[in-house]
Amino acid sequence: MVTAGKDRGEIIAQLQDVDFSYGANKVLEGVDLTVRRGDYLAVLGPNGGGKTTLVKLILGLIRPDAGQVRVFNAPPAQTRGSIGYVPQYTNIRPDFPVSALDVVLMGLATARSFGLRASSAERDKAMQALALVDMADCADRRIGTLSGGQRQRVFIARALASGPDLLLMDEPTASVDAHARFCFYELLAELSDRVSVVVVSHDLSIVASRVTAIACVNKRLHYHPGPELTTAMLELMYGGHDGHKCPVMAFAHGLPGIMVPPHGKRHV
Template sequence: MNEPAIELKGLSFGYDGSPVLEGVNLSVPQGEYLAVLGPNGGGKTTLLKLLLGLEQPTAGTVRVLGQEPSQASRLVGYMPQLTSQGRDFPISVLQTALLGRLNSRSWWPRWPRRDRDKAMECLERVGVEHLADKPLSDLSGGQRQRVFIARALAGEPRMLLLDEPTASVDPEGRASLQELLGELAKTLTVVLVSHDLSVISRHVSCVACVNRTVHFHPRPEVTPEMFGMMYQCGPHSCPVEMIAHGIPHRVLAPHEVKP
């Protein structure tokens, strides 16, 4: 595991001449649990698309596990953001997990025993094996997210990319998912993308803030500089106070408000 999980050099990208990411340099070692944070429209989803090989940079290079994203795709499990589209599609939990086993040799819907066993193993790993025969549409938001994580795991990846995995999930479900991702991060590189600062759980090992550029911090914290970059705080802005619910203290970075 000598090559970085993610390596970006001089990366820039834009749509129709409008820049989204500019001059991004980032190196993330394998085995990290990276939280990618930033405001809506700051470039987080675009960064994911570049890592997945769905978009090509206008300048610079992208390497995933030492390879071009298109070559590394078989080593990456991806869980897209949960939407309401297709929620009533008639598919079971097990069938959903099996989709992670699809490849050029798959013969759907007749799955080999090894594929079914692997899908069940992944459902068990995320704690929903007892729901295998249930329709996906009958599950709660948190349960569906676990099934989609199982689908991403079914391909036996070395890295997981998760887009807003705790969105549309109640607080109890979010806490449970964070614990699950912490367990997965013991054996995989995990990259979690979110606009919600509360995803920085005790399991996260490093943070990257994205807002047209990227500021990387090798520890699970958000510095005043990162706040400023994320939310465009200027010298005359009001200070940002960060409140952590469930923890009996508040962290307020040193600041000075100029008249």
């Protein structure tokens, strides 16, 4: 299981001068990022800004066109066993015949670790992971009957079951209401004492949840070593359009017109 007490200054993942394109569309350019043990990093930015591509690079699912990606000082494809990944939420039918415990067992390394075929040691690991996310009482419930927030906690438990050192999450609160979202982010802050946490989101409320740093991604990456939203950042995020307030250029950092139409044009 994941354990605390390792060197919090250790570099977990590092991207250096990374470029990536889908065909002629350059998605990331000149990206530098370092994730250290104990970090709780929020990766924020608009849809299409390159956030999910960044996650895929760290997972080793794609390779950069230029630059270097290292995870635990090795190519990402060689270290996937040390990474827990929680993808974007997907709908699950209420009658889907799999329990929360079954879902967590799927996260263990052995392919046969599922349901009745799992060993007692594997079931113990899965239950420990569920307990970490306060879902042990729901172990026998069908995954499709749980709320969106509960399901996401189960998926985190699945990612934690194999004892990773890095937890990557892609838009984990897309299906979670506001109150559950706050509790969810607080859970991630607590987990960062055990495992480095990187959360990709366009939800600005994560900034209030004890993140240790913010990376704003919109083709280029701008790193903010702290959770505070400065006055300059707020002015970028909230601007005036024909007498009303709306999110404007939230993380454009000098790239005009990315999130909203040019000033003076009415929203559709």
